Amino acid sequence: MNRAFTRKKDKSWMHTPEALAKHYISYSAKFLGHTEVDQPKGTEVVRDAVRKLKFQRHIKKSEGQKIPKVELQISIYGVKILDPKTKNVQYNCQLHRMSFCADDKTDKRIFTFICKDSESNKHLCYVFDSEKCAEEITLTIGQAFDLAYKKFLESGGKDVETRKQIGSLQKRIQELETENSELKRQLQGLEEQLMVTRVSPAGSVSMKSPSTDIFDMVPFSPVSPLTSAPSSNGTPPLPPPTRPAGTRKDLFGAEPFDPFICGAADFPPDIQSKLDEMQRQRWRGSKWD
Known part of the structure; x- marks a missing residue:
């Protein structure tokens, strides 16, 4: 001592x-x-x-x-x-x-x-x-x-x-x-980071629509269905002609350009009327082939 x-x-x-x-x-x-x-x-x-x-x-x-x-x-x-x-x-x-x-x-x-x-x-x-x-x-x-x-x-x-x-x-x-104590502190920090990630500034959970991309844009589709419009002379629309088997698509997956399957609003009325008549004749010919 x-x-x-x-x-x-x-x-x-x-x-x-x-x-x-x-x-x-x-x-x-x-x-x-x-x-x-x-x-x-x-x-x-x-x-x-x-x-x-x-x-x-x-x-x-x-x-x-x-x-x-x-x-x-x-x-x-x-x-x-x-x-x-x-x-x-x-x-x-x-x-x-x-x-x-x-x-x-x-x-x-x-x-x-x-x-x-x-x-x-x-x-x-x-x-x-x-x-x-x-x-x-x-x-x-x-x-x-x-x-x-x-x-x-x-x-x-x-x-x-x-x-x-x-x-x-x-x-x-x-x-x-x-x-x-250190592990508890780290766990609390991770939980806070997770809450910040999941909760938007307004306090609601932000969820992205599965139909949009990362830029909130609708994904681009190269092939879109065409809707037939009435012709300028009032006749009902005709179905699109059947293309021969084996027709190749372009690099974007689209069909080759064909003036007969364009919409009615793509040409002036007089030209559109002639195209409609040519399309009817073509359709009748393809039907009896």
């Missing part, structure tokens, strides 16, 4: 053992951040870390950034640092990796602890600002150390491995929760 814990060892702790062993004690504080330190403990070590992080926060504050608030959950297994709104775990500092904890005697609002990172094996100093509870939080962490040490002695040292396994499981749970 360190002096922050031993200076009140003759006095009773602030919380019941059950509160820290079976549950946790929660505190609110402002998180100045963490920085790497050369030594796992020492007053001068944390003092330099506090000075460094305070300077960084002063710069960020001048840029309009506020010090973020966090929730601390202290138990015999460690100190969790959570977002107070979402309850997402930002850092999980296991107790057996913590080597030093103390409140600042020159600034009653500041308290710190040093914890060895499980991945990089670097010693990181975490610095917090609490206007009313800095000393109380330090003592609560000290009580958690005391209870964890007693449990270690009672278990004959086996409890260390148990805590390591629990720490690994907690870390994995945190990773899965973060991954789950």
